[in-house]
Amino acid sequence: AGAGASADELVPDWSRAQGAPISGYGQPSPFESGVVRRARTKPPFPTAASTGTPHGALFGLITPSGLHFERHHGGVPAIDPDRHRLLVHGLVDNPLVFTMDELVRFPAVSRIHFLECSGNTQGWATPDPKWTVQDTHGLLSCSEWTGVKLSTLLDEVGVRPEATWVIAEGADAAGMTRSLPIGKALDDVIVAYAQNGERLRPEQGYPVRLFIPGYEGNMSVKWLRRLRLDDKPQQGREETSKYTDLMPDGRAREFTFLMEAKSVITSPSGGAAIGAPGFHEIRGVAWSGQGRIARVEVSVDGGASWRDAELAEPVLSKCLARFRLPWRWEGGPAALQSRATDETGYVQPSRDRLIAARGVNSYYHYNAIQTWSVAADGEVRNAA
Numbered sequence: 001a002g003a004g005a006s007a008d009e010l011v012p013d014w015s016r017a018q019g020a021p022i023s024g025y026g027q028p029s030p031f032e033s034g035v036v037r038r039a040r041t042k043p044p045f046p047t048a049a050s051t052g053t054p055h056g057a058l059f060g061l062i063t064p065s066g067l068h069f070e071r072h073h074g075g076v077p078a079i080d081p082d083r084h085r086l087l088v089h090g091l092v093d094n095p096l097v098f099t100m101d102e103l104v105r106f107p108a109v110s111r112i113h114f115l116e117c118s119g120n121t122q123g124w125a126t127p128d129p130k131w132t133v134q135d136t137h138g139l140l141s142c143s144e145w146t147g148v149k150l151s152t153l154l155d156e157v158g159v160r161p162e163a164t165w166v167i168a169e170g171a172d173a174a175g176m177t178r179s180l181p182i183g184k185a186l187d188d189v190i191v192a193y194a195q196n197g198e199r200l201r202p203e204q205g206y207p208v209r210l211f212i213p214g215y216e217g218n219m220s221v222k223w224l225r226r227l228r229l230d231d232k233p234q235q236g237r238e239e240t241s242k243y244t245d246l247m248p249d250g251r252a253r254e255f256t257f258l259m260e261a262k263s264v265i266t267s268p269s270g271g272a273a274i275g276a277p278g279f280h281e282i283r284g285v286a287w288s289g290q291g292r293i294a295r296v297e298v299s300v301d302g303g304a305s306w307r308d309a310e311l312a313e314p315v316l317s318k319c320l321a322r323f324r325l326p327w328r329w330e331g332g333p334a335a336l337q338s339r340a341t342d343e344t345g346y347v348q349p350s351r352d353r354l355i356a357a358r359g360v361n362s363y364y365h366y367n368a369i370q371t372w373s374v375a376a377d378g379e380v381r382n383a384a
């Protein structure tokens with residue numbers, strides 16, 4: 001009280017009465033009601049839409065399940081798990097239909113991996129200074145996924161030697177379908193039924209989805225109902241008219257599965273105000289579809305000079321890595337950037353280098369260095 005504290009500050013009202021009773025399923029504090037997924041665009045069909053993860057308000061590696069980004073091609077189906085079936089057929093010795101109970105009986109694995117939509121970060125266009133990190137990098141999330149390895153199910157049905165592709169089909173109204181090479185299918189792919197310790201959320205594929213570590217998000221087909229072994233890819237809608245990359249010479253890259261190394265500073269980031277000069281920890285995330293992040297460098301002068309950021313443990317393969325760097329903001333303008341290097345030696349490109357290689361016709365696979373400009377008054381804006 002001698003230091004000027006009021007009676008209410010010393011013993012606030014919530015300390016003078018009993019609190020709320022227990023609840024069946026916990027919810028965030030009402031004071032955090034602004035930390036939500038926001039629709040990214042106003043689409044012509046409201047069921048073919050996406051929302052972004054609010055990275056500027058999050059900490060650590062795991063995205064809360066309720067804030068994992070969404071991308072639906074035909075809305076979220078309401079699937080009864082007791083009636084849902086997974087058919088595995090095609091070039092196999094013993095085609096099988098699995099119930100959910102049967103899938104859960106198989107030996108399980110749990111892995112922490114990022115998932116990124118190949119349409120994340122529309123940096124090809126002129127930068128919109130109003131964009132926040134949710135707008136630029138929101139189609140990226142990270143969860144612990146639990147399920148049965150796809151290789152276990154393929155072993156059960158007996159894959160014939162001539163089978164080179166797995167065609168995965170969803171049970172949603174869009175019949176979302178993608179083709180996956182057999183080598184990846186037998187490597188680290190999970191048929192996942194749980195996320196962050198509980199059954200999948202409906203918008204993440206309840207009751208079962210494919211999860212393909214390091215590959216573009218749409219291939220991790222949600223509401224998985226069918227896997228067909230074939231000797232060629234499907235050439236379906238989502239791999240011919242969509243999810244291809246139009247190059248400067250007019251040809252299109254098809255089957256560009258891998259999400260290459262990328263990083264972004266999440267704090268401070270677009271839409272924030274730094275406030276007073278002095279100490280501010282620069283924080284962000286880095287990830288690579290090829291393995292572990294080996295290094296993240298941070299620049300506060302638009303790439304003129306770089307310092308190594310600290311990588312927080314654990315640093316896992318095909319998973320978000322959290323980086324931090326102490327920074328003293330002196331109050332003048334700054335340009336904040338981060339640059340990731342993965343364990344293969346791949347270095348995240350500058351915007352100029354990426355556009356020189358790929359042109360500006362593309363929509364997908366933009367992984368260039370992100371720039372946040374800091375004005376003299378501390379306002380932070382998207383600069384590229």
Ligand code: CO
Pocket residue numbers: 118216243244255256257258364365
């Ligand atoms: Co692609």
